[in-house]
Amino acid sequence: MTELKGSKFFILIAAGLVFIGVAGWKYMDFNAEKEYIAPPPTKNMPIITPPTSPPTGNTGGVAEDSITEESATGGPSKVQPNTYTISMNSSGFSPANLTIKAGDTVRFVNNDTTNHWPASDVHPVHAIYPEFDARADIIPGGEWSFTFEKVGEWGMHDHRSPVTTGKIIVE
Numbered sequence: 001m002t003e004l005k006g007s008k009f010f011i012l013i014a015a016g017l018v019f020i021g022v023a024g025w026k027y028m029d030f031n032a033e034k035e036y037i038a039p040p041p042t043k044n045m046p047i048i049t050p051p052t053s054p055p056t057g058n059t060g061g062v063a064e065d066s067i068t069e070e071s072a073t074g075g076p077s078k079v080q081p082n083t084y085t086i087s088m089n090s091s092g093f094s095p096a097n098l099t100i101k102a103g104d105t106v107r108f109v110n111n112d113t114t115n116h117w118p119a120s121d122v123h124p125v126h127a128i129y130p131e132f133d134a135r136a137d138i139i140p141g142g143e144w145s146f147t148f149e150k151v152g153e154w155g156m157h158d159h160r161s162p163v164t165t166g167k168i169i170v171e
């Protein structure tokens with residue numbers, strides 16, 4: 001009798017454990033599902049944005065889209081215009097001399113802590129290529145782009161510091 005009682009007791013315990021296990025699993029499953037449906041609010045999380053770094057201007061006048069120079073077939077094609085970057089900093093224009101094709105664009109990027117003003121020679125009236133004139137200060141971190149349509153050798157200077165010179169050769 002004691003033995004039977006003992007085994008009944010064991011079965012009862014075992015059934016209880018199974019019940020607790022199933023119930024616990026269901027409960028956790030339910031919680032997991034609930035959590036999936038309603039994720040915790042993120043309103044208090046800090047919004048991380050990538051830092052905006054100033055343009056480095058280290059492209060050194062290298063064409064940014066020179067891959068378009070040749071067509072895929074390698075045959076003669078209309079050459080796509082390129083964009084070149086000239087950095088303006090405490091040591092002047094970098095590069096100071098640049099050879100481009102008619103229709104190409106030059107970006108003048110101010111990487112200095114003072115204003116700069118690229119313009120065609122001759123200071124102060126800029127009459128040699130009047131359109132090639134920023135006509136305003138380019139502030140630190142700012143830039144100005146100009147598309148050269150006229151073929152020729154165009155001397156330039158910094159209108160804010162005319163001793164700073166350079167040349168754009170348009171072929």
Ligand SMILES: [Cu+2]
Nearest residue numbers: 119123124159
């Ligand atoms: Cu000038």
